Amino acid sequence: MSIDFIIAAFITVVGLTTPILLAGLGELVVEKSGVLNLGVEGMMLIGAVCGFALTYTYGFDYPGIAPWGGILAAAAGGALSALLFGFLVLELNSNQVATGLALAIFGTGLSSLIGQGFTGMIITPFGSIFPDALATGRYTQVIFGYSPLVYFALAMVPAVHWFLNRTRAGLILRAVGENDLSAHSIGYSVKQVRYAAIAFGGAMAGIGGAYFSMVITPMWAEKMTAGRGWIALALVVFAGWRTGRLLAGAFFFGVLMTLELYAKASGFSLVPSEVWAAMPYLMTVVALTLISRRETAGGNAPACLGKPFLPTA
């Protein structure tokens, strides 16, 4: 196995890790605030189509800044759709599981409708912003060869960790997730904290989705996130609601998905390519089983996860 092959494989792994890491980090914050938003897949698709649409529309006139605007559009699209979910579960106390599912279905439909005018169009991929010598150099590309979104995702891991564990706002957010009634009784606005967390989760999922339409395939296709939003959800449980483990888990899934790509591309494999394609999903189930066994003892899940907030007064 040549060094070039290993480098190429590693770059693929990083690329496949990024979207689920972004969406997973967002969902982790949402769940830490005590809300379970199952609509990640829908928010990712909305982000994917918003990011692509804006970049395509303005990419010709403003090639330098259009992709950045695309990322903002993706974040805004994801956050707005998340707030629709937030309104239902926070104001009307609707069932979080069912409302999240509705968001997933809604996002799939809405993204198809918005995207129908963009099918078949292609944009310049949102690639490395470093000088070509670094971005495409044989060895330097391992560090400099990625889309800015990759560095953003990696930077968000310690940032989210720091926010949750070292800041006052993070402490309040966790308090709301652990015991909403107590947090309410000492004067914190449970709804506001949860709205903010839900919007953040939506924005991160939207950016994660945009990674598909702006970096991986630079085009729009219906249902192009192919279930990665659900993997991101599983990833949060798998990580035991810890940021470090989320990164490790996302990387692990990135490796699995890369193996699938290579098995398909080489056409040579001991097992049918479908086995590789099913592997990330099967491994998620296996991982959840192994984790659940240990986590139930520790009880690391936020205590109020998925429960409606019903103050008596």
Place this chain on the structure above:
Amino acid sequence: MRIKLEKRPAPSVAMMVLTPVLSVLLTMLIGVIVFDFLGVDGFGAVRDIFLTPILASYKWQDVAVKAAPLVIIALGLSVGNRAQVWNIGAEGQYIIGALFAAGVGIAAGDLGGPFVVLAMVLAGILGGALWAAVPALLKTRWDVNEILSSLMLTYVAGQVLGYLVGGPWKDPNGRNFPATAPLHDNQVLPIVFPGTTVHLGVIVALILPFAFWWLMARSMFGFQVRVVGAAPQAARHGGFDTKQTIWLALVISGAMAGLAGAFEFTGALHAINLGFPSGYGFTAIIVSFLGRLNPIGCLIAGVVLAITYVGGQVAQTTVHIPSSTAGIFQAMMLFLILASDIFIRYRIRFVSRRPQAAAVAGE
């Protein structure tokens, strides 16, 4: 004036029945406005998606055939949802059910007739139940979240289907197209009304809701499911086995999804290709909620959702919107029905800020 929510002494039955109807009507209204805003013929889209399938009698058979799997799957899911067990992998159980039926059909070779068809349908039920038994086992043994495990297995089921129809079960006369060979005439589910596409599965889908109604409303099992879902602690005190309820909820919903898959294969499509998974398993979740988890409600809601499916295809050709647009309407209905849940337990009171002023105005 301001709006105040006031808790009702008892859940309102009227609201329980009324809100799904209002949700559908409101969805149509919002649809007209939003689609016009998006530059699409909103009135045309809503007319074609919701009304054309009802007004055009030649579309009725399509609606009936599409409603059958939705109703059958939703009946099973409602049992789980009542017990707060969330099976969202019905799509996978539906696929595996169809594959089990196909396996029996292939094993039977040239044999056919009622018993072979019956065996295929029963195999479908078994396949769906087995696929749903995996999340049940994981949930009861290791407390694995059934939402995620059942959904992940849906993707696995899709790959199993892809492998079988592209490999061992590929039709040798199919010009290398990944699909099973069409069923022999003696292995298909009988058509009930000659000249239509309405197969026996549609009739079963009409009868099953009443069987489920009896099961949920009149049997001990139904009572157990409702208690476990509504008050888990009371259920434990009352001696109801939570694990047993999880098992039954998942296996019953899996069996129903498998049955729907077997019917769709033997009754409607007669062959399985990569397009077989059409999202019925996910749409059935909407049916279940729109039907208020009530078996008879599921029957009505299944027909409504089937109308939007058929109508979505009509609108695709008439007002040129993607057929997936029907999905937006379906999700909107679910949003609205979930949002309106609050009216069952609360009533809205318009309270005046200045009571005196209101009294004066009243005179």
